[in-house]
Every structure is written in C-alpha cells, then in structure tokens.
Amino acid sequence: MKNKELFVKFGEVARRNLNKIFFTLFLIVILESLCSAAFIGTSFFLNSQEEISGAGTFLSYLLMFCGVFFWFMFLGGFSVMLLRMVRNEFVTLGFLFYGFRKFRQIAPAAFLYTLLTGLCAAVTAGAMYFVSKANPGFIPLLQAQFGERAFFYLLLIFSFVLFFLLCFPQVFLFFLRYDNPKRNVVSLGFLSTKLLLKNVFRFIGFVLTACGRNLILAVFYFGITLSFSDAQKDSVLQFFSLVFDFLYFVNFYKALSLASLAVPFFYEELRKPSIELIVSLEKSGEDGSN
Numbered sequence: 265m266k267n268k269e270l271f272v273k274f275g276e277v278a279r280r281n282l283n284k285i286f287f288t289l290f291l292i293v294i295l296e297s298l299c300s301a302a303f304i305g306t307s308f309f310l311n312s313q314e315e316i317s318g319a320g321t322f323l324s325y326l327l328m329f330c331g332v333f334f335w336f337m338f339l340g341g342f343s344v345m346l347l348r349m350v351r352n353e354f355v356t357l358g359f360l361f362y363g364f365r366k367f368r369q370i371a372p373a374a375f376l377y378t379l380l381t382g383l384c385a386a387v388t389a390g391a392m393y394f395v396s397k398a399n400p401g402f403i404p405l406l407q408a409q410f411g412e413r414a415f416f417y418l419l420l421i422f423s424f425v426l427f428f429l430l431c432f433p434q435v436f437l438f439f440l441r442y443d444n445p446k447r448n449v450v451s452l453g454f455l456s457t458k459l460l461l462k463n464v465f466r467f468i469g470f471v472l473t474a475c476g477r478n479l480i481l482a483v484f485y486f487g488i489t490l491s492f493s494d495a496q497k498d499s500v501l502q503f504f505s506l507v508f509d510f511l512y513f514v515n516f517y518k519a520l521s522l523a524s525l526a527v528p529f530f531y532e533e534l535r536k537p538s539i540e541l542i543v544s545l546e547k548s549g550e551d552g553s554n
Contacts, residue, residue, distance in 0.1 A: 274474060274529050278522060281349040285521040288357065292342060295360070296335050303331030332381050336374035337363040343438035344370075347528040372449035373441045380430045388423045433457035435467075439531045459534055467530055474526035478519040485512035 310316060310324035338360060345359040363370035395402055406414045436456040437449075444452060460467060472479065485508045492505035 270470070270533065271473070274526065277350055277352075277529060278474075278525055280352075281355075281525065282518070282521055284349070284355070285346070285525060286517060288342065288345065288360065289517060289521060289524070291357065291360065292338055295338055299331050299334045299338075303327045303334065307331070329378060329382065333374055333378045336377040337370060339377075340370040340374050340438045340441075342524075343528065344442050346525055347439050347442060347532070349525065350528045350532050366445075369441060369445045370438070373437050373452070376437070376449055376453060377431060377434065380434070381427065384423060384427045384430055387426060388419060391422065392419060433460050435460060435527060436531050439528055443535070459531075463530075463534065470530050471523050471526045474522045474529075475519040476522070478515045478522065482512055482515040482519050485509075485515060 304327070307324040307327040310320055310327070313320070316324075341360040341362040341364075344362045345355055348355045348359065363374060403415050406418070434453055434456050436459055437453055440447075440452040440456055441449060488508045489505055489512055492501055492508070
C-alpha cells in the first residue's frame, strides 16, 4: 500500500478511536501510579531503612520487580486493545486487564520486558559504581562544571538510551504474542526484532508522521513554557505559562495517543502480506488436490 493510502486509512482508524485512547492513557497513568505506590514505593521505603537484613533487601528488589511487571501487564492489555481497534473489533476499557484474564498468554511477554528493564537497571548501576571507583574525581568535576544534578542527568540519558536499545526491537512483541499465543516468547522476541530491523526507518517515519502537527505543537508549547519558567513573580506571565503548559499537555497526549495507535497499525500492515500468502498457498493446495 502506498504511503498516501496508508495515512488515509490510518486517519479513519484514528478518528474512530482517538478519544477512547486519550481517556485510556489517563487511566493507565492512574493504574500504574497505584502499582508504583504499592510495590516500588514500599521497595524504596525498605531500602531507606538504616538497618536492613538480607531478606529485607531481597524483598525490596522483588517488590520493585513485581511493580515493573504489573506496569507491563497493563501495557500488554493496552496493546491488545489498540490492535483490536485497528482491526475494528469489539473493544471496552476492560481490555486493559486482558493480561490478567489471559495471564499465560501475556505474562511471558511482560516478564521478558521486565527482565530487559532489570538488565538496564543493573548495567546502569554497574556503570555508576565503576565510574565512582575507577575515577573518583569525575563526578565532582562534572558537578562543578555543569551543576549538582549533572551526573544524575547523564545517568538518566544513559539509562534511557540503554532501555531504548534493549526494548525498542520488541515493539511488536505483545501483538505477536496475541496472534501467536502458543509460540515461545523468545522466538517471538527475535521475530519482532527481525520485523523492526527490516522496516526500522519506514516505521519511525510513519510513527512521527502520524503524530504530525500535535508533536510539533507539543515541542513548541514546551519551549514557550520553559522560557516562562523564571518569571515566577509576574502574575501575568504566570498565567500565560499555565495556558501554554495546558496546551503542551493536550498536544503531547494527543501525539502520544496517535503514536500508540500507529504502532499496531504498522504491525497490521506488515502482517497482511503474510496472511495473503498463506491463504493463497492453502487455496493452491486445495486446487491441486481436486
């Protein structure tokens, strides 16, 4: 399908479902915040204790792992929901909990994502330990030149890049797991990576174009909001800052909603030629037997 036809078709799907996705994203934020408070918040509380046993340390990391796992379980349900929207199938908010209803189907994919996240955290912690031990003067020098939070921001960027490199190739994993519940999740992970690497630039271009004007406006309003950040005492500028902050928020969430829908839409377009090939082979086999 040509790009123009693809975006016309995507526009129809987006108009039909954008409001549902927008509301669902808010609900996901609430659910994942509750998970964070229950699991990760408790984990941080245990780690903040001055005296903590080995069992307490293990429990704190286990709680953190469970919190991240539940995040991905909700994202798995959201992925199923989006894929069904693209296919114009019946959808309700209840599909957010699809991973808990079909635990054996979604949990392995969520577990793999959680392991990759844990690996990212472990590598980041190891890098931080190595830097602090190998070159003790590096962190104070960085903070002296770029501010007290410089090392924290550097660590954050490193973590994000590592997480992106590990998890971005698995962008189709939940969709593949939904369509192939009996296949091994590791083999589906390799298949997701293969599908993405073959179409990576086309995929990124499609998602960014799908976000379109809303992404540009979100960046624009965010820049204006930052320029007003120092004007705290001026009530007029504060008012305009709140207005632009709200406009940024709306456009960012709309762009995020469109990007979320663009991923399963692109996956479905990649999947269709394979289905057509299988159907044609089955038909030719039937004709040959007759």
